[in-house]
Amino acid sequence: xxxxxxxxxxxxxxxxxxxxxxxxxxxxxxxxxxxxxxxxxxxxxxxxxxxxxxxxxxxxxxxxxxxxxxxxxxxxxxxxxxxxxxxxxxxxxxxxxxxxxxxxxxxxxxxxxxxxxxxxxxxxxxxxxxxxxxxxxxxxxxxxxxxxxxxxxxxxxxxxxxxxxxxxxxxxxxxxxxxxxxxxxxxxxxxxxxxxxxxxxxxxxxxxxxxxxxx
Numbered sequence: 001x002x003x004x005x006x007x008x009x010x011x012x013x014x015x016x017x018x019x020x021x022x023x024x025x026x027x028x029x030x031x032x033x034x035x036x037x038x039x040x041x042x043x044x045x046x047x048x049x050x051x052x053x054x055x056x057x058x059x060x061x062x063x064x065x066x067x068x069x070x071x072x073x074x075x076x077x078x079x080x081x082x083x084x085x086x087x088x089x090x091x092x093x094x095x096x097x098x099x100x101x102x103x104x105x106x107x108x109x110x111x112x113x114x115x116x117x118x119x120x121x122x123x124x125x126x127x128x129x130x131x132x133x134x135x136x137x138x139x140x141x142x143x144x145x146x147x148x149x150x151x152x153x154x155x156x157x158x159x160x161x162x163x164x165x166x167x168x169x170x171x172x173x174x175x176x177x178x179x180x181x182x183x184x185x186x187x188x189x190x191x192x193x194x195x196x197x198x199x200x201x202x203x204x205x206x207x208x209x210x211x212x213x214x215x
Contacts, residue, residue: 016049054172062210064205080147080187136148150182196209
């Protein structure tokens with residue numbers, strides 16, 4: 001799997017194109033109020049679909065955030081794919097965050113499972129079990145399992161996962177996005193500990209969110 005980047009997510013190009021055409025059209029008609037309104041919309045669309053490059057940490061035995069946003073919960077609950085009790089780190093993305101999701105660790109995509117559901121605010125606890133979501137099981141280079149869950153939010157209506165089962169991906173590599181506000185939960189192995197705090201701002205592919213404990 002390879003997703004080229006040019007600073008903007010390719011999935012956003014239709015939205016950017018249509019908004020640009022509409023802005024030019026109303027400008028030609030001479031309506032400065034409408035033009036201003038469409039320029040604001042165009043700015044918001046460009047901001048939403050931006051896809052900046054990231055400096056991925058090369059430290060051993062660490063996991064990076066799978067999403068931009070804010071840590072809203074660190075808890076222990078059953079992994080939706082394996083059923084094991086695991087620590088989970090929850091990252092909430094508002095409409096102003098970058099929405100491209102990235103791999104927390106290097107590894108093989110062992111399983112992908114989609115669950116239909118509702119569209120509650122992604123910051124609510126029930127969003128992890130009731131909302132539309134896509135769970136991705138990763139087997140890392142040391143044979144340990146990680147589960148990422150892309151969760152649609154109140155505004156989001158489409159989860160995109162570019163990865164396919166069997167893909168071998170690097171830490172920090174792009175694997176998908178969720179349009180217009182959402183959340184990603186990361187279930188970590190038992191010998192890893194979160195190294196972020198609730199309320200902390202994190203960046204996908206760059207901020208270390210968990211590290212292996214020394215034995």
